[in-house]
C-alpha cells in the first residue's frame with residue numbers, strides 16, 4: 001500500500017478585492033467582491049513507503065498549499081488525500097499521531113521556553129511515552145547535536161539552531177511520515193549540511209517517508225530520487241531526477257584537449273567547437289557513453305585531457321518550469 | 324496519558340516562568356500600590372465630613388479598594404497576546420489542530436501565571452494595603468461565602484471575555500492597542516475603581532445591563548455586605564447567566580473561526 005495517495009486535489013482561495021482610496025475603503029465595509037484563486041489545480045500522485053520526494057516549483061506554485069492540505073490544516077476544495085490510508089481532515093487525530101510537519105519559515109517551538117522545555121511540552125501534548133521520547137532525543141542528538149543548545153531559550157536560537165530544534169520536535173513522536181516545507185530556507189552551508197544529514201539518516205534508520213519542498217537544488221541532488229515539479233498549481237514533471245535530466249537534456253558535451261591541432265572525428269558525436277587544440281564534441285547519452293567516446297577517440301589520436309561537461313540542474317529545472 | 328498530564332505540565336511550567344521575571348514583580352507591586360493608595364486617598368477626601376455615601380462608609384470603600392487591587396491580579400489574562408502571536412507567526416492553524424485544544428492550553432497557562440502572581444504580587448499588595456490603608460475584613464461570614472462564590476464566576480467571566488476578545492486577532496491587523504483599550508475600559512466599566520452606584524442613574528442602568536459589573540463590582544459589593552443572602556441570589560443568578568452567555572459565545576465563535584482558518588488558510 002502506498003503511504004501517501006493524493007487524487008485530483010484542488011484548492012481555491014477566495015480573495016477579497018479591496019478598492020483603493022477613502023471612498024473605496026468605505027465601500028469595502030459594505031460590499032465585498034471576491035476573486036477566486038486556484039492555488040492547486042488537480043494534482044495527483046502516490047508515494048510509497050520510505051521514499052524521499054522533493055516538491056519544487058517557483059514561488060506561488062502551490063507547494064505549501066499542498067503540504068498544508070496533506071497535513072490536515074487546510075481543507076481542500078475537492079479531491080482526496082490518504083496518509084497511511086486515512087484522511088487527514090476527517091481523521092486528523094489519528095493522522096497526526098503518525099505525521100510530523102515542519103514549516104521552515106514558522107517555528108512550532110514555544111518562544112517563551114527553553115528548547116528542552118519546549119520538547120517536554122510536545123511530549124505532554126502529543127502524549128509521547130517517556131522511554132520513546134528519550135530514545136528519540138538521543139538518536140537525534142547523535143545526528144544534530146541537540147544537547148549543546150537544549151538549554152537556550154527558543155527566542156535566542158539562531159535560524160539554523162531553531163531549524164534543528166523544529167526537526168527534532170517534529171520527530172519526537174516517531175511519525176512514519178514527515179513533511180518539510182522549505183527546511184533549508186535561509187540557512188548557511190553548515191546549517192544546510194546538518195539538515196540534509198538529518199533527513200538522510202532519519203530516512204535510513206527509521207524508514208521515514210519524507211516529502212520536502214525546496215528551492216535548493218543541492219537538497220534535491222543529495223536527497224531525492226524522485227522529483228515532483230509544480231508550476232501554477234499543476235504537476236509538470238514527476239519522476240527520478242536522472243530521468244528528467246536525460247529527457248530534457250539528452251546531450252552531453254565532451255571537451256578534448258589534443259597535443260596539436262590534429263583532431264579526429266567520431267560518427268556518434270558532433271563537433272560543435274574547435275579552438276586550437278581544444279575540441280568540443282556533443283553526443284547523445286542514448287547512443288554512446290562518455291567513457292566509450294573517450295576510449296574511441298584516444299584509440300585514434302593521442303589526447304592530453306578529456307572532460308565531460310555535466311548539464312546544470314538549474315538549467316534543467318528552468319526548462320521544466322516553462323513546461 | 325490524558326490531557327490532564329499536559330495541563331498540569333503547562334500549569335507548573337507557567338508558575339515557574341512567572342517566578343523568573345523578578346523585575347516585573349517589583350515594578351508591578353509598586354505600580355499597583357500607587358494606584359491603590361491614590362484611590363484610598365480619593366475616598367478619604369470624598370468622605371471627609373460624611374459618615375456614609377450611598378449606604379457605604381469610608382471603611383467599606385477602603386476595603387473595596389484593597390480587595391479590588393488584589394482581585395485585579397487574579398484577572399490578569401495573557402490569552403489575547405498568545406493568540407495574537409500565534410496568528411502573527413502564522414502557526415495558528417497548526418496550533419489550533421494540536422491534539423490538546425489550544426484554548427485549554429492558554430487557560431492553564433493563565434492559571435499558572437495567576438497562581439504565581441497571586442503569591443508574588445497579590446499577597447504583598449494585600450499586606451501593604453492592610454498595614455497602611457486598613458484591614459480589609461469582610462462584613463460577615465455570609466458575605467465572605469457569597470464573595471467567594473461570586474469571585475469564582477467572575478474569574479471565568481473575565482477569562483471567557485478575554486478569550487472571546489482574543490478572536491479579534493483573526494480580523495484585525497493591529498491587535499495590541501485594542502488589548503490595552505479593552506483592559507482599561509473593563510476596569511472602568513466594571514466598578515473596580517469607582518463602584519457603579521456612584522454613577523448617575525442612567526449610567527447605572529446601562530452598566531447594569533453589561534457583563535462588566537459582574538466581574539468586579541458584584542463580588543466586591545458582596546464582600547462589604549451590601550447584600551443579604553436573599554437579595555444576593557437574583558444577582559448571582561444574573562452573573563451565572565452572563566457566564567453561560569460568554570462561555571457559549573466563545574465556544575461558538577472559536578468553532579467558526581477554526582473552520583474559517585481551515586478553509587482560508589492561517
Ligand SMILES: Nc1ncnc2c1ncn2[C@@H]1O[C@H](COP(=O)(O)OP(=O)(O)O)[C@@H](O)[C@H]1O
Pocket residue numbers: 013014015037039057058059060061062063064065066587588589
Ligand atoms: N491563505 C491564503 N489566502 C489566499 N491566497 C493564498 C493563501 N495562501 C496562499 N495563497 C496563494 O496561493 C498561491 C500558492 O501559494 P503557496 O502554496 O504558498 O505557494 P508556494 O509554497 O509554492 O510558494 C499563491 O498565489 C499564494 O499567493
Ligand SMILES: [Mg+2]
Pocket residue numbers: 063064065181
Ligand atoms: Mg511555500
